[in-house]
Amino acid sequence: MKNTYYITTTLPYVNAKPHIGFALEIVSADVLARANKLFGKEVFFNTGTDEHGLKILRKAEELGVSAQEYCNAQAKNFKSLRDLLNVEFDRFIRTTDADHKEAAQKFWKICDENGFIYKKNYKANYCVGCELEKTNSELVDGKCPDHPNAEIEIIEEENYFFKFSEFGERLLKMYKDNPDFVKPKKRFNEIISFVEQGLQDFSISRLKEKMPCGVEVPGDEKHVMYVWFDALVNYISTLGWPNEEENFKKWWPGVQFCGKDNLRQQSAMWQAMLMAANLPCSKKVYVNGFINIDGQKMSKSLGNVISPEEMVQRYGVDATRYLLLSMGSFGEDADINWARLDEKFNADLANGIGNLTSRVITLYKKAEFDLDFEKSKRKPFVDNIELEKSLDEGRFGDEITRIMKLVQELDRSIEQQKPWELIENEPEAFRESIEGLARGVYFIGLKLKPFMPETSESIVNSLEEKNKVKLFPRL
Numbered sequence: 001m002k003n004t005y006y007i008t009t010t011l012p013y014v015n016a017k018p019h020i021g022f023a024l025e026i027v028s029a030d031v032l033a034r035a036n037k038l039f040g041k042e043v044f045f046n047t048g049t050d051e052h053g054l055k056i057l058r059k060a061e062e063l064g065v066s067a068q069e070y071c072n073a074q075a076k077n078f079k080s081l082r083d084l085l086n087v088e089f090d091r092f093i094r095t096t097d098a099d100h101k102e103a104a105q106k107f108w109k110i111c112d113e114n115g116f117i118y119k120k121n122y123k124a125n126y127c128v129g130c131e132l133e134k135t136n137s138e139l140v141d142g143k144c145p146d147h148p149n150a151e152i153e154i155i156e157e158e159n160y161f162f163k164f165s166e167f168g169e170r171l172l173k174m175y176k177d178n179p180d181f182v183k184p185k186k187r188f189n190e191i192i193s194f195v196e197q198g199l200q201d202f203s204i205s206r207l208k209e210k211m212p213c214g215v216e217v218p219g220d221e222k223h224v225m226y227v228w229f230d231a232l233v234n235y236i237s238t239l240g241w242p243n244e245e246e247n248f249k250k251w252w253p254g255v256q257f258c259g260k261d262n263l264r265q266q267s268a269m270w271q272a273m274l275m276a277a278n279l280p281c282s283k284k285v286y287v288n289g290f291i292n293i294d295g296q297k298m299s300k301s302l303g304n305v306i307s308p309e310e311m312v313q314r315y316g317v318d319a320t321r322y323l324l325l326s327m328g329s330f331g332e333d334a335d336i337n338w339a340r341l342d343e344k345f346n347a348d349l350a351n352g353i354g355n356l357t358s359r360v361i362t363l364y365k366k367a368e369f370d371l372d373f374e375k376s377k378r379k380p381f382v383d384n385i386e387l388e389k390s391l392d393e394g395r396f397g398d399e400i401t402r403i404m405k406l407v408q409e410l411d412r413s414i415e416q417q418k419p420w421e422l423i424e425n426e427p428e429a430f431r432e433s434i435e436g437l438a439r440g441v442y443f444i445g446l447k448l449k450p451f452m453p454e455t456s457e458s459i460v461n462s463l464e465e466k467n468k469v470k471l472f473p474r475l
Contacts, residue, residue: 005036006254008046008235010262011095014074015059018081019298021259021291023308024324028288028396029257030087031325034450035391044251046238048093049075053227054206055128057213067213071096084308086317086453093238095215095231103237104230105218107277108204112218116163116276122203123156133202146261160205160223167272168199174271174281182267183394184331187260187287191267202269204229232270236279253283260287260331286394289333306338315341318452319349319472322400325451330394342475352407353444354472357459360410360434360441361468363419367434373442373464396451403447410440438463 009029012022026047033045051071060070071094079092093100111117125134127144134144134152142152175181175192182188205223206214214224235256241248258266267285274281290297293304311320323341326348328334364371390398414437422430445459455471462469 002250003041004044004251005033005041006044006046006239006251007032007036008238008254008256010256010258010266011048011050011093011231011234012078013053013056014049014051014071014078015055017074017077018308020306020308020311020324021288021298023081023085023311023320024291025257025259025288026081026087026089027085027321027324028286028394030085030089031396031450032255032391033088034453035387038449039388044091044239044254045087045089046091046093046235046254047078047081047087047089048091048234048238049078049095050227050231050234051075051094051096052214052224052230054211054213057211058128060213068096081308084312084317085321091238093234095234097237099240100234100237101215103241104215104225104233106242107233107236107273108225108229109218110278111162111273111276114276114278116166117160117204118163119158119160121156121158122161123154124203126153126155128153155203157207157210159203159207159226160217160220161201162204162229162273162276164199164201164269164272167275168195170275171195171199171268171271178281180284180393181282182263182285182287184287187263187267187331191263194264195268199268199272202226228265228269229273232265232273235270235282253280255284255286256282257286257288260289263287287331289328289331291327292333292335294337295335306336311341314338315345316472318455319345322349322452325396326400328397330397345472346474348404349472350474352404353448353455354470356407356411356414356444357441357462357469357471359414360437361462361466364434364438364463365466365468366423367431369431370466371435371438371463373439373460376439376442377446391450399447400451403444403451406440406444406447410437410444413437413440 007029009025012018029045029047033043037043049071056071057067060067063070075094081087082089108117125139127134127147128150139152140148144150144152172192172195175188182191204226205217206226208216208222208224211224214227215230217223217225235254236248236252239248239251256266271281292298293306296304298305308320311323315323323344326344327336387399390396417433419430419433419437422433441459442463445456445463448459449456458469458471
């Protein structure tokens with residue numbers, strides 16, 4: 001059994017700055033990457049940017065720059081999430097990278113040689129916001145429900161098509177053989193239902209004269225690849241496929257994160273494409289819900305957008321990670337606003353973890369003994385089946401809830417034991433009380449490591465060095 005773990009986010013379009021929906025995605029992937037390292041696995045974490053497609057081209061034209069110049073500038077905003085959110089990705093791949101383009105063209109050739117690509121004239125509704133074709137039944141009042149302010153366009157031209165329709169039975173068998181393939185179950189049921197209704201072949205090219213921003217179709221310079229066909233290949237091109245076969249086999253298949261608007265592309269289209277190229281399907285797809293502000297979808301026109309930069313400026317890096325991970329049930333839409341975020345910050349972090357840590361270390365500094373924490377260091381992650389199961393199912397909130405229960409239990413212990421009253425007259429009882437409290441907070445510090453790495457390090461170091469630390473000042 002391979003002791004390796006490969007996880008990837010989707011590649012967001014660079015036509016806008018990172019939003020907190022993607023911030024949640026990349027932080028979630030980072031938690032799984034960090035946790036699996038603690039479980040003793042070798043980890044590869046991939047993220048990056050999608051830099052082809054019509055809306056990228058139009059945004060560049062609007063600004064009067066070349067598509068490549070625009071993408072170069074915008075990619076920096078996404079790469080900066082490494083420091084902004086303290087995420088430890090191993091590769092930041094761009095779909096304009098030379099090795100990715102080469103891999104996408106090789107992937108096309110294999111699918112073509114295997115008989116799954118053909119050319120035809122067609123006419124279709126197209127949402128530039130989604131970069132997806134839309135059937136009439138998917139439109140609401142003639143608009144895409146995810147981009148109601150954008151006009152649906154009609155595409156009519158000769159394109160190459162992928163024989164998606166031939167993969168319905170194979171996909172359904174794969175789903176049946178892998179009952180945990182999509183998490184949460186609700187999203188898995190959605191994609192199964194979608195495939196059961198019958199699949200339609202989809203266009204995988206655009207005329208270069210109309211859309212020059214893309215990877216050229218092998219053997220046909222008049223066409224570039226449809227953005228989704230090209231972009232999805234990043235999950236294997238980042239591993240060196242097709243040139244570095246040993247490295248590819250070391251890591252693939254992997255685990256993927258996406259938003260619910262990517263469910264079809266990640267768990268059906270991409271899996272069929274892998275089948276067409278005779279490659280193993282992904283191991284698992286985690287699907288996040290949307291983040292709404294006061295019941296409304298975030299929108300620049302409504303002025304209700306919250307950016308990850310704003311959250312970090314207000315709360316700090318680790319608190320932002322915590323708030324993102326704990327603001328709703330995994331896979332469900334979350335509804336937030338600044339007031340709710342402030343309330344949770346004060347309740348869980350300022351009055352919870354921060355206050356508890358401060359109180360315990362203050363008491364521990366008064367003790368005339370030092371504790372040895374060495375034996376406790378890997379305890380939370382060795383043979384912790386419950387933790388592994390929660391994280392494997394994407395239920396980060398379950399583990400965070402367990403940590404907060406420990407915080408509450410230790411707070412109650414302090415009030416019941418009143419160790420400050422035991423210092424002079426009952427030294428043994430004082431020692432027993434402080435040792436239990438200090439080891440409890442140390443354990444909490446260790447448990448926080450995948451979720452809040454800086455806070456974890458601060459708690460652990462402050463106890464080991466017997467130095468007071470100030471965490472999460474109350475707003």
